Amino acid sequence: MSDLIIGGRTFRSRLFLGTGKFRSNREMAAAIAASGTEMVTVAMKRIETTNASDDMLVHVQRDGLQLLPNTSGVRDAEEAVFAAQLSREAFGTNFLKLEIHPDPRYLLPDSTETLRATEELVKLGFVVLPYCAADPTLCKRLAEAGAAAVMPLGAPIGTNLGLRTRDFLQIIIEQATVPVVVDAGIGAPSHAAEAMEMGADACLVNTAIAVAGQPAAMAAAFKQAVEAGRQAFEAVLPVQAANLRAEASSPLTAFLD
Amino acid sequence: MQVFVNNRPHDTSAVNVAELVAELQLPAAGIAVAQGRSLITKAQWADTLLTEGCQLTIIKAARGG
Amino acid sequence: MFSDELARLSWDDTTAAIAAKTADDVERALRRPKPTVDDFMALISPAAEPYLEIMARLSRRYTEERFGRTVSLFIPLYLTNSCTNSCVYCGFHVANKMPRTILTPAEMEREYAAIKELGPFENLLLVTGENPAKAGVPYLAKALDLAKPHFSNLKIEVMPLATEEYAELRRHGMNGVICFQETYHRDNYKSYHPRGMKSNFEWRVNGFDRMGQAGVHSIGMGVLIGLEKEWRTDLTMMAYHLRYLQHHYWRTKYSVNFPRMCPAENGGFQPNCLMTDRELAQLTFAMRIFDHDVDISYSTRELPAFRDHMATLGVTTMSAGSRTEPGGYACYPEALEQFEVSDPRSVDEVVNALKTMGVEPVWKDWDSVFDKHLSDGR
Numbered sequence: 001m002s003d004l005i006i007g008g009r010t011f012r013s014r015l016f017l018g019t020g021k022f023r024s025n026r027e028m029a030a031a032i033a034a035s036g037t038e039m040v041t042v043a044m045k046r047i048e049t050t051n052a053s054d055d056m057l058v059h060v061q062r063d064g065l066q067l068l069p070n071t072s073g074v075r076d077a078e079e080a081v082f083a084a085q086l087s088r089e090a091f092g093t094n095f096l097k098l099e100i101h102p103d104p105r106y107l108l109p110d111s112t113e114t115l116r117a118t119e120e121l122v123k124l125g126f127v128v129l130p131y132c133a134a135d136p137t138l139c140k141r142l143a144e145a146g147a148a149a150v151m152p153l154g155a156p157i158g159t160n161l162g163l164r165t166r167d168f169l170q171i172i173i174e175q176a177t178v179p180v181v182v183d184a185g186i187g188a189p190s191h192a193a194e195a196m197e198m199g200a201d202a203c204l205v206n207t208a209i210a211v212a213g214q215p216a217a218m219a220a221a222f223k224q225a226v227e228a229g230r231q232a233f234e235a236v237l238p239v240q241a242a243n244l245r246a247e248a249s250s251p252l253t254a255f256l257d
Numbered sequence: 258m259q260v261f262v263n264n265r266p267h268d269t270s271a272v273n274v275a276e277l278v279a280e281l282q283l284p285a286a287g288i289a290v291a292q293g294r295s296l297i298t299k300a301q302w303a304d305t306l307l308t309e310g311c312q313l314t315i316i317k318a319a320r321g322g
Numbered sequence: 323m324f325s326d327e328l329a330r331l332s333w334d335d336t337t338a339a340i341a342a343k344t345a346d347d348v349e350r351a352l353r354r355p356k357p358t359v360d361d362f363m364a365l366i367s368p369a370a371e372p373y374l375e376i377m378a379r380l381s382r383r384y385t386e387e388r389f390g391r392t393v394s395l396f397i398p399l400y401l402t403n404s405c406t407n408s409c410v411y412c413g414f415h416v417a418n419k420m421p422r423t424i425l426t427p428a429e430m431e432r433e434y435a436a437i438k439e440l441g442p443f444e445n446l447l448l449v450t451g452e453n454p455a456k457a458g459v460p461y462l463a464k465a466l467d468l469a470k471p472h473f474s475n476l477k478i479e480v481m482p483l484a485t486e487e488y489a490e491l492r493r494h495g496m497n498g499v500i501c502f503q504e505t506y507h508r509d510n511y512k513s514y515h516p517r518g519m520k521s522n523f524e525w526r527v528n529g530f531d532r533m534g535q536a537g538v539h540s541i542g543m544g545v546l547i548g549l550e551k552e553w554r555t556d557l558t559m560m561a562y563h564l565r566y567l568q569h570h571y572w573r574t575k576y577s578v579n580f581p582r583m584c585p586a587e588n589g590g591f592q593p594n595c596l597m598t599d600r601e602l603a604q605l606t607f608a609m610r611i612f613d614h615d616v617d618i619s620y621s622t623r624e625l626p627a628f629r630d631h632m633a634t635l636g637v638t639t640m641s642a643g644s645r646t647e648p649g650g651y652a653c654y655p656e657a658l659e660q661f662e663v664s665d666p667r668s669v670d671e672v673v674n675a676l677k678t679m680g681v682e683p684v685w686k687d688w689d690s691v692f693d694k695h696l697s698d699g700r
Contacts, residue, residue: 018321018322019320019321019322020320020321020322021320022320025320028320041321041322042287042318042319042320042321042322043318043319043320043321043322044289044316044317044318044319045316045317045319045321046263046314046315046316047262047263047281047283047288047315047316047317049262049263049265049267049281055284055287055317055318056287056318056319056320057284057286057287057317057318058284060318061286068322069322070321070322072321072322082291082294085296086289086291086296086314086316087289089289089296089298089299090286090287090288090289090316090317090318091287091318092286097322099322206322
């Protein structure tokens with residue numbers, strides 16, 4: 001299967017993992033290993049001076065694993081740019097998942113702030129992967145602004161509802177000039193397979209794995225689903241049957257006889 | 258002196274950011290320090306002197322995203 | 323630029339692939355929600371001929387969904403027939419001894435007024451030969467300036483220009499550009515256009531990229547059917563070109579034309595192939611099925627009955643009342659026309675015919691008031 005290139009880096013796995021919501025660093029690490037992923041998100045939190053918790057980073061720092069710092073928590077472009085600079089310093093990478101959701105209930109991305117932040121961050125040298133609405137025009141604008149990929153949502157974060165936005169994802173994929181990573185809402189391996197069959201370049205999955213009964217086993221299932229979906233896409237899926245029977249009324253082409 | 262780390266008061270005997278980071282037993286990698294909206298890069302830690310009551314933001318890696 | 327993409331396509335392989343298309347390929351193409359260029363090849367291949375009726379139905383359906391039951395009307399005005407090129411098929415060939423006209427501003431005004439008498443036209447197409455010295459960009463800018471108060475949508479069909487020239491004309495109110503590639507067959511192109519700037523294949527085929535880069539709002543394309551024997555291959559290349567342009571210049575609207583040459587009457591260039599009416603219908607339906615959104619435009623080269631029926635089945639833009647001589651509406655009605663008009667009906671006759679067919683003629687759907695690039699600051 002073909003390789004995926006984002007921000008100058010080649011990925012053989014088209015499954016990316018979010019690291020939130022796991023019960024423990026150990027469970028997170030097991031899921032990462034089982035998934036075969038080559039890129040995981042990392043977040044930032046303020047340290048506690050009184051109690052030094054287990055360092056999460058040691059569990060994700062291994063050869064070949066690309067860190068994707070996430071600006072989640074910021075509410076506008078200005079905060080996102082500041083958070084990006086902190087994350088570049090902390091993690092030593094220009095890769096950035098830009099996530100701006102001022103609404104704490106549904107966590108839907110703010111399109112205006114996301115576009116503004118992308119423009120600014122690209123100028124500052126970041127490899128920007130914006131999490132965004134499944135809005136084809138927005139995705140074109142993000143790509144024009146220099147985003148390294150676009151990450152439209154399938155459904156709101158954490159809902160596991162699958163590809164509610166599939167009609168729009170199809171348009172985005174059709175028109176894309178940068179890789180398309182479906183991010184948010186993927187709740188089952190079948191959803192991921194569907195996204196890949198549609199032609200998405202990758203999937204980012206978090207909740208569905210982290211809160212599964214057995215996260216590592218679920219991660220392994222997702223690995224297979226993404227591979228199967230991509231392989232099917234590259235093998236060129238046959239067209240589905242549709243009704244081609246001519247209607248019984250006067251022929252439209254009679255005038256040509 | 259007393260400084261504020263992530264808005265919490267903290268008594269420290271460190272004189273610069275590098276010493277403060279060591280005092281807090283923070284890992285070498287995966288952290289970032291800012292004063293107000295200004296990033297203090299690792300290269301600058303040893304030269305950045307702490308002042309009484311200064312406000313620092315220190316972040317580290319966490320699960321998420 | 324598209325010339326790089328085109329260099330990767332093989333004319334002969336494409337011709338063979340089209341000839342090898344089967345009924346299965348056609349049915350697959352008809353079913354696919356987003357047809358590919360390969361599907362277009364199946365739909366224009368001989369194998370699709372038995373499917374003409376179902377293609378007509380699909381074409382009508384997609385056209386109605388996207389455009390409603392409407393046809394946009396426009397009128398061409400030839401500003402000049404003075405040309406430095408030697409296109410072997412064209413009446414304005416540099417070596418043809420005939421009176422050459424370059425309309426003056428006063429004559430342009432008379433033509434615009436005469437056009438408004440014919441019908442409430444808002445969509446005007448300004449056409450010129452290639453004479454950059456006497457009728458270049460400043461001349462076109464002047465024509466646009468004078469037309470602006472009378473017409474809300476101005477298009478030009480002129481020699482390929484540089485990016486900055488397209489941008490300049492946009493500032494004078496130019497809304498769209500039409501340019502027929504004539505043929506995508508790189509080697510044979512030169513035999514039809516042996517001299518003059520038009521002999522430069524790359525300059526012409528990459529002109530569409532330049533239009534896109536200049537932000538031209540509407541781009542019209544065409545293959546002159548009759549030049550290359552393998553018209554199916556030529557149109558396939560145009561389909562690739564359309565997809566390429568849509569991918570790179572996504573804010574632009576696209577339009578396709580199918581100018582079909584007739585046998586020459588008086589020993590002029592004889593077409594290398596003659597496309598039948600059924601084939602033109604098949605091509606039109608195929609284009610509509612391939613692309614639900616592209617504007618498909620017919621000129622007055624086609625006969626009245628054919629135009630009227632096709633207006634209900636996939637054609638979305640038509641000219642009416644056309645004169646293809648420079649100054650043909652007022653100043654020089656006896657001059658030599660560029661091509662023979664086969665639909666000589668008056669504008670009113672065309673409008674009534676369309677209405678009888680159940681199609682509403684639309685005069686205007688864009689107003690230059692909305693265009694922020696006009697240099698008078700509106």
